[in-house]
Amino acid sequence: MIQLKNLSLRRGVKELFNNVTLTINPGNRVGVVGGNGAGKSSLFALLRGELVPDGGDALLPPNWTMAHVAQETPALEVSALDYVLDGDAELRSLQAALAEAETRNDGEAIGHLHAELAHVDAYTAEARASKLLAGLGFAPEAMSRPVSSFSGGWRMRLNLAQALMCRSDLLLLDEPTNHLDLETVLWLEEWLKGYPGTLLVISHDRDFLDAVCTHIAEVANQSITLYTGNYSAYEEARAARLALQQAAYEKQQRQIAHLESFITRFKAKATKARQAQSRVKALERLERISAAHVDTPFDFHFDTPANLPNPLLNLDGIAIGYGDKPILSRISLSVEGGSRIGLLGVNGAGKSTLVKLLADELAPMTGKLTKAQTLKIGYFAQHQLETLREDESPLWHVQKLAPEAREQDLRTFLGGFNFHGDAALAPVGPMSGGEKARLALALIVWEKPNLLLLDEPTNHLDLEMRHALTMALQDFPGALIVVSHDRALLEATTDRFWLVSGGAVTPFDGDLEDYRRWRLEQLVESGKPSDGDALGVNRKEQKRQEAEARQRLSTLKKPLQQKLGKLEKELEKLGKIKNELEAFLASEEAYLPENKVKLTESSRQQGEISSQLASIEEDWLAIQEELEALEASI
Known part of the structure; x- marks a missing residue:
């Protein structure tokens, strides 16, 4: 531990x-x-x-054994597969020792090392490394490429695969x-x-x-x-804890006010001085409870743009790519005023390329892109952080956009992004990725765009800032196109999706769960091995787990079902007796003089049996709820 x-x-x-x-x-x-x-x-x-x-x-x-993801990846000439295998240090050590023993022709050592290699599953290591790389989006042909040939984002994936390869x-x-x-x-x-x-x-x-x-x-x-x-349970528990803390704080504040009032009223009176002094000491000894704070440090919104044209953009028969190679072709879509679009598709399908086209950073190879005359784009991409001047402050960056604005107004605006006081004047260079991302977003918000293009805007942002951004985007009156792996953001801020797949861009009819199922179907149809697909779904393993879950559910349900059966027999038995008693009590016979004792006894029995039935029915309902909870949990 x-x-x-x-x-x-x-x-x-x-x-x-x-x-x-x-x-x-x-x-x-x-x-x-x-x-x-x-x-x-x-x-x-x-x-x-x-x-x-x-x-x-x-x-x-x-x-x-501890594993973590390296932050740097040297430009090595080893293959991606070998680089991932290096994550299993014990495997590499044994392989090196075996090579040395074979050079010495040491038969005993060779036999011992082969046994050790079998113990660490060395003979499945390449398959396991390949599976990791496939899961992280590497094509089979890419696994033999040298590490140095990959971009920074893909090298980070290699580092992650290497960490996962370690038997930690x-x-x-x-x-x-x-x-x-x-x-x-x-x-x-x-x-x-x-x-x-x-x-x-x-x-x-x-x-x-x-x-x-x-x-x-x-x-x-x-x-x-x-x-x-999980996180949802944490949010509920944290909210409950903060509520208790706030209640305790308020109670203590009333206690402090009472003590201070007594001290103020009686400290000058000789008859009460000693009591006042004891309360001063009690006040000093009191361990102060702090007020519960749940307020976010972020407070910003998108102002209504000066113009809200419709449509904003129209794409007619467009092809885009790099050099003479198109990545996406025959794009014919329009972006209407108020559109809230999420882009879906595998990494490398062309989502960022499409966003660059819309942001005017990439010209179409063919076709026509028509823009509204008053179109004003706010574009956030990862390279936005690189355009920030590292030697200048957040205030300087906003002043470049609004040289005529009062400094206090600009500082108040930056405060909404948690750049308060000296933080607004500090150089950008030493700032964290999250702080730089916040500044880049602030610069976009200041510009009052009517079309937002956001390519992975939540990278580096903490949970509070993600929540604040989500709230601001929900109230944004313009149009929004977003690429994000943050499902909470996508679900909360978009109402339709475009699918970027197979060199085309088409509307996708469904939500994120529909998209996940569609991707699984695509992988099954393509004939890819189910244990190496990009969604991590192993059909045989899934069926085995489902069978185990059914067996586990059956085992857990059996004693509850037996109790339920006994209670149902008891309910049936008591129900018959109650019906007989009620039939007698409802009859004229019950009120004949000779049946006076029987009437009294029957009334008493009816009351007892009604009470028993109510108790048994409560037990029956409780067990039913347990069974339903089991069904939901397995």
Whole structure:
């Protein structure tokens, strides 16, 4: 298990952790959440031994193998497949030892090493590495290409594959879904749900956390609080805890006000001075409860554009690509005023290429693109962060857009993106990716566009900023086209989808779950092996798991069904007696003088049996609810 004992950590003048105690049990899959700068990445650095605590201990079992995703990828000439195999250090060590033993012609050592290699599944290693690469979107022919031939985003996928290849006891993942498309995120979820070790994952993707995690560790206020359940369960538990904290705070404030009132009224009176002094001491000893804060530091919205033309864009028979090679052809679509469109498609299908066409960053090879005269585009792409001046401040960037605006108005605007005080004047260079992304979004919002083109806008943004962006986009009066692997954002801000697939762009009739099913059907029709598909769906394994689930459900239901059967027999028996009693009590015979004793006894029995029936019916309903809960959970 992982144990933090009275842990304290400072980075410069900032105290990240103060007297933190935490236990994470083997096999837990823990989502680590918290605002940017709260200490999430520093926690990972502590566990990797890159930081030393200022106080207390961070303890891990000494025999655990740890894996994490490297942030840099050297431009190596080894193949992608070999690079991923390097993630299994023990395998590579045994292979090197075998090569050396074979050079020495040491038969005994060769035999021993072959046994060791069999023990670590060396003979399936290439197949496992290929499966990882396929799941992360690499085509079979790409697996033999040198690492140096891949772009930065694909190299990050190689680093992720290398980490997953390691037969680790502890896996640390820091924002693993950044640079992944939606399908690859779904595949990664399935893989992680089957990971047998302990997982700690920093992520701002709530759907990903919901799908993968058994626990949530909230890093906030120099502490770490562990919640059981996925992200949705954490949100409910956190809300309940904050409500209790706020109630306790308000109660304490009333207590403090009472004590202070007494002290003020009686401290000058000789007869009450001693009592007043005792209340002063009580007030000093009181451990103050802080008010619960759930307010987001972000407060912004998109102003209504000066013009809202309709249509905004019209595409007629367009082909686009690079050089003389078209990636997408025969595009004939229009973007109407108020459209809210999500782009779907596998990585490399051409989603970003289409967005560049719409943003006027890429000219059409053929066809005609017609724009409204008053079209004003707000375009966010990852390279937007590279266009920021690293030596200048957020305030400088907004002043470039609005040189006539009052500085206080600009600072108030930047405050909505959490650039308050000195932060608005600090150089952009040292800022985190999340802060730079916030600034890039702020510059777009200031421009008051009537068409937003957003290509993975949530990369680097924390959960609070993602929520604030989602709220702002829901109220945006213009048109929106978005590419994102953040399903919560797509579902909350778009109402229809365009499918980018097979060199074409067509409307997609359905939601994200329909798209997932459609992709699965495509993979089955293409004849790809089901255990290597991009959605991580293994049909045989799925059927086996479903059979096991049915068996498990049957085993759990059996004793409940037996209890239910007994209760139903009892209900039937008592029901017959009650009917007989009620028939007698309703008859004229019951009120004859000679039946006075029987009438009294029958009335008493009817009351008792009615009470018994009500009790048994409650038990019957409770068991029915248990059975329904079991059905829903398996």
